[in-house]
Amino acid sequence: MRRQSTVAGQFYTGSADLLRSDLAGIIPVVNQRKKVLGIIAPHAGYMYSGAVAGKGYARIEIPSTVLIIGPNHHGAGAAVALYPDGEWLTPLGTVPINHRLNGLLRLHVPFVQSDSVAHQLEHSLEVQVPFIQYLCPDVSIAALCLGYGDYAAVKQIGDGIAAAIRAYGEEVLIVASSDMTHYESAESARRKDNQALERVLALDPEGLLRICRSEHITMCGVVPTAVMLVAAGELGAKQAELVNYATSGDVTGDNHQVVGYASVTVW
16 A cells, blocks of 8 residues: 655645755754664654654664554544555655564554554654654654553553564664643643653653553553553663653743653663
8 A cells, every 4th residue: 555645744844855954954963873672752743843853863773674653643443553565655755664564563463453544644653754764765664553542452562562573583663653741831741741751761651651641641642652662671671761852832932832742762
């Protein structure tokens, strides 16, 4: 299957030349990049969260295979939706779906279904692809779109992803696509997001789900993030680092109702 860019021209420019220029401006030059197992990156429009995402991606080596996990904002399609074999198009060109990794994910991940419907209008995975493609032009990807799940389901999915990656036998970067608190004051967003990020930095996926539920933290990608933390932990992750945090108010100057953004590396 071929997935067209659905939010090019909205969340980021639809012009290849302008997109390269934009990415060059928001991905800082870093002398030394780190090998990591996972990263959390935000998925708002590039003018709002692109700099936060860019600072995270700038710190890491992008291997030739990347698994992107994002939330299902629209509720369409399967609850654990793996994009079928094929390719994704962006203004920068074509990115192939990794057929072998897809097959291993279907084999090892409980609940997974090959399903394009969940991905059709979902922006959270798409906005990550130009960053990855810009930094690693020969990359291939797999893409999982997740609905809500409790910790038992999250653990099974994360363990399955880790088993698939071990069977794959090559480096795979796991990208968890998530924004943080939505539409609260900057002060409230930072307070709540600090609580969630404490659990992320402690590599505590169950605690992350619990604190987001108990404190009403509207982190839209909490399930993809928790799944990534489970998988990374199974693959040997011992540390995490908050690379950058900001809110939309830092761009717009309006701190009354903001969205929070964080980039975190896990290794």
